[in-house]
Amino acid sequence: MNAVTTPAKLHDCRDAFVSVLERMAADNSKIVAVCNDSVGSSKLGGFKAKWPERLVNVGIAEQNMVGVGAGLANGGLLPFVCGASCFLTGRSLEQVKADIAYSNANVKLVGISSGMAYGELGPTHHSIEDFAWMRVLPNLPVIAPCDSIETAAAVEWAAQYEGPVFLRLSRVGVPDLLPPGHIFVPGKANLLRDGDAITLIANGTLTHRMMKAAAILAAQGIEARVLNMATVRPIDVEAVIAAASDTGAILTAEEHSTFGGLGSAIAEVVVAEAPVPMKILGVPGIFAPTGSAEFLLDEFGMSPDAIATAAQALIARKTGRA
Amino acid sequence: MQPNDLERIARQIRLRDLQAVYDAGAGHIGGEMSAIDILTALYFQVLRIWPEQPKHPDRDRFILSKGHVALALYVTLAKRGFLPEDEISTFLKPHSRLNGHPNCNKVPGVETNTGPLGHGLPVAVGIAKAAKLTGAGYHTYVLTGDGEMQEGSNWEAISSAAQFGLDNLTLIIDHNRFQQGAALKDTNDLAPFASKLQAFGWDVTEIDGNAMSEIIPALQHRTTRPHCIVAHTNKGHGISFMQDTVDWHHKVPNAEQYKIALAELSEVL
Structure with a gap:
């Protein structure tokens, strides 16, 4: 694993x-x-x-x-x-x-x-x-x-x-998450872990937190797909549509405002091409309080545990159990 | 080329510019008329350029930082062979590459996209600095408006040009004393420019910016420091009723005014 x-x-x-x-x-x-x-x-x-x-x-x-x-x-x-x-x-x-x-x-x-x-x-x-x-x-x-x-x-x-x-x-x-010798392809997400219950998409400092959240979910028998989506523009439309159709729910996280960032770029594709339940984690449109980056990410619900909880809620929504 | 020849070309450019503004029903005619003698001197005497090779690495660079007078640049570039002269009639028309501000990816001879003010000089500093790093022999010229000098980015660039010792950079300030809504002196008066540029470590020349005999030597002047030409010009120069009035920043002449302006510019051709 x-x-x-x-x-x-x-x-x-x-x-x-x-x-x-x-x-x-x-x-x-x-x-x-x-x-x-x-x-x-x-x-x-x-x-x-x-x-x-x-x-x-x-x-x-x-x-x-x-x-x-x-x-x-x-x-x-x-x-x-x-x-x-x-x-x-x-x-x-x-x-x-x-x-x-x-x-x-x-x-x-x-x-x-x-x-x-x-x-x-x-x-x-x-x-x-x-x-x-x-x-x-x-x-x-x-x-x-x-x-x-x-x-x-x-x-x-x-x-x-x-x-x-x-x-x-x-x-x-x-x-480090990607294999040594990795070649960067702009506009292409990297599949870091596959699963069919939900897709977790992040980039930058959030990708490894997504991987930790996926491990927490796996321990509960929930297999999540994890995509590293470094390129915010052009967004990987194909990977987003596949995530929506294969897993039926998408959770994004980013070290950015929830307005206009990676989650928004993905939502633009989801809404137009493959509507599924979705949630965007990030800084919720406020000026952040005092604290280190790691503290603030946790504060805004992006600790691995909190991401896993958000994923479970989204899975419940998709299956109509919410 | 003799000053008389250049003056004749400048009048032809003014005439074509006037016609295009009238036909398009828009333009920035006042600032175009003030700058056309400088553009003519650059493109027909001073710049080392090859219209058939607009990206030649050794070309001298010219940046029109006061991008709103794009039409004057288009007419000059067309007359110099960078684009077809009959294309001027497409100015501002749907899908024309000649929009209200110059686009370097569409119009040959344009170096960088301008329009928002205070952008040309920082880019010119980078171009001149590149020549220092590569040993290229080209010279970089940039034309700003006097009101445009109110943008703080210009002063960042002025300071860094002196720091970098850019003796291959010439800034021309089109000092026509008017900005869009009022006289410079009634808005945010930066004049006199010379002492300010000198304080930043620049060499400064003050000229009559509508007199070819003064423009050419000033553009050709070389010094050990970045060089600023404070070009004292008249907004609307060449058309009597437009001269030195704030109204003609972007006003379009009516049929009667157009007829008078045409006659004034034509009689001296």
């Missing part, structure tokens, strides 16, 4: 990001990193030590940072624009729209410390709106890897993809 029975080693996905970035930059002189004074929080210290001239630090000026990224791409370079996701997406939203997405600039936007990674710092530093803000923009794939393996694979994919990309990374440690 896939059940996680012993505490797995946790990885900070930023390490996987910079490791791949530096490996690619060694072979590709067009790769540059752009940041807003965020050398430390983006873990770009190693990159800076190796290629100081290729680290373009614009200072604390996110609108300029994104515009400069678009300009560097126009000049033939391959920029990875890195900053805390709350500022990169919120402060620069119009630049992301006009300079990057609408202009179809070959710029990789890397939102660091997304979700509630800056938990105790409060809602100004939470980035639980970024899926919603980014996924309405045409031309812009929106990707939230679930572990260090998927992060590395997604960064490699982004570098060779001709066009804008938004990568949403966390700093909160997560266990």
